[in-house]
Amino acid sequence: ESIFDVVAQAPEDPILGLNEAFKTDPREKKVNLSIGVYCTEEGKVPLLNVVEKAEQKILEEGAPHTYLPISGLPSFTSGVQKLLFGEDSALIKDKKAVTVQSLGGTGALKVGADFLAQVLPNPEAIVSAPTWQNHVAIFEQAGFEVGSYPYYDKASGEINFPAMLESLKGLKENTVVILHACCHNPTGLDLTQEQWAQVVDVCAAHKLIPFLDIAYQGFGDGLEEDAGAIRQFAASGITFLVANSFSKSFSLYGERIGALTVVCHNSEEASRVMSALKAVIRANYSNPPAHGAKIVGQVLNDPELLAQWHADLKEMRERIKEMRRDLADELKALGAKKDFEFVTRQKGMFSFSGLTPEQVQRLKDEFGVYAVKSGRICVASLNKGNVKYTAEAIKEVL
Numbered sequence: 001e002s003i004f005d006v007v008a009q010a011p012e013d014p015i016l017g018l019n020e021a022f023k024t025d026p027r028e029k030k031v032n033l034s035i036g037v038y039c040t041e042e043g044k045v046p047l048l049n050v051v052e053k054a055e056q057k058i059l060e061e062g063a064p065h066t067y068l069p070i071s072g073l074p075s076f077t078s079g080v081q082k083l084l085f086g087e088d089s090a091l092i093k094d095k096k097a098v099t100v101q102s103l104g105g106t107g108a109l110k111v112g113a114d115f116l117a118q119v120l121p122n123p124e125a126i127v128s129a130p131t132w133q134n135h136v137a138i139f140e141q142a143g144f145e146v147g148s149y150p151y152y153d154k155a156s157g158e159i160n161f162p163a164m165l166e167s168l169k170g171l172k173e174n175t176v177v178i179l180h181a182c183c184h185n186p187t188g189l190d191l192t193q194e195q196w197a198q199v200v201d202v203c204a205a206h207k208l209i210p211f212l213d214i215a216y217q218g219f220g221d222g223l224e225e226d227a228g229a230i231r232q233f234a235a236s237g238i239t240f241l242v243a244n245s246f247s248k249s250f251s252l253y254g255e256r257i258g259a260l261t262v263v264c265h266n267s268e269e270a271s272r273v274m275s276a277l278k279a280v281i282r283a284n285y286s287n288p289p290a291h292g293a294k295i296v297g298q299v300l301n302d303p304e305l306l307a308q309w310h311a312d313l314k315e316m317r318e319r320i321k322e323m324r325r326d327l328a329d330e331l332k333a334l335g336a337k338k339d340f341e342f343v344t345r346q347k348g349m350f351s352f353s354g355l356t357p358e359q360v361q362r363l364k365d366e367f368g369v370y371a372v373k374s375g376r377i378c379v380a381s382l383n384k385g386n387v388k389y390t391a392e393a394i395k396e397v398l
């Protein structure tokens with residue numbers, strides 16, 4: 001008998017599980033479209049040029065491995081604010097926003113959820129249907145009741161915006177509304193700036209707490225363009241939170257580097273909120289890891305490196321767009337039963353392909369093409385060498 005007899009076997013994470021299965025698949029021809037990782041034309045996770053340069057500088061400095069402050073590296077967190085709100089943001093000038101370094105975007109969501117759970121008497125959160133599954137897990141573990149709002153409409157393959165807006169209007173005051181600021185995971189479908197304006201108005205009128213998750217800034221239309229929703233919330237004067245990640249945009253997955261930003265009414269409130277965030281971090285992991293923050297901090301504060309990062313990001317973004325184009329074109333040329341032109345209009349790393357779970361299963365079994373059961377495919381893993389094969393496989397299972 002053991003105290004652990006009550007511990008049930010938890011199911012494996014479906015996406016990470018697929019990734020493991022892919023690795024052990026002995027077939028020579030196989031394509032991994034399951035996990036959200038950007039790969040180069042050669043099928044490799046890149047080490048960005050700009051990251052290599054920043055690492056070189058860090059190495060040359062030869063600094064000892066001391067602790068960072070609880071809230072993280074100051075040059076990093078100030079750089080994050082500029083990236084989110086713009087160089088000349090009034091929020092920054094007025095010290096209304098506080099930013100803490102986090103363990104990736106996931107860590108930012110977790111610290112934010114823990115903080116909000118302390119503040120709200122009956123914490124409730126709402127996520128888009130569908131969403132990145134960890135949104136639900138993180139907020140539930142922090143003590144939230146988690147619901148969903150309509151987003152993807154299966155029949156049309158588009159966003160059902162009127163239904164989304166109606167649903168938000170029906171929420172209780174202080175409901176935390178989790179929003180994908182750009183490059184929606186898993187659908188690849190984003191709101192227009194006009195639609196965002198309406199979401200901002202509803203959040204303000206109904207006293208909701210927007211929590212923007214931006215894990216793919218720079219992968220949609222560009223760093224500034226992808227911050228459009230955040231800029232609109234910033235201009236509205238309401239309080240909101242932002243979780244951002246550099247996992248993808250710097251290809252720094254394993255360094256766990258991101259940030260949580262809370263926008264407050266004034267600087268006095270911001271200072272109190274910062275103290276509470278620090279208390280959450282202190283009791284969880286004391287202070288964040290340094291290496292990723294040093295890299296990103298270097299780049300964000302050095303005009304030359306910054307320009308290079310913009311170029312690196314552009315290259316990744318444009319390669320993804322090209323792969324979207326190629327996939328749609330290949331399927332058309334093969335005379336696929338379905339029009340895949342919609343893939344070219346979706347943003348970011350993912351596409352909701354519309355494939356059924358049965359078709360996804362056949363893709364894996366018969367062709368070694370791995371996708372998520374929901375039909376989500378990572379277009380950032382396609383390349384000139386595998387896109388035709390992938391299209392042929394999809395055509396066969398349709």
Ligand code: PMP
Pocket residue numbers: 036103104105106107132180185213215245246247253257258
């Ligand atoms: N939010 C969304 C929507 C994501 O897709 C991801 C990455 N899969 C994250 C947050 C967090 O990523 P990370 O913790 O790796 O930075």
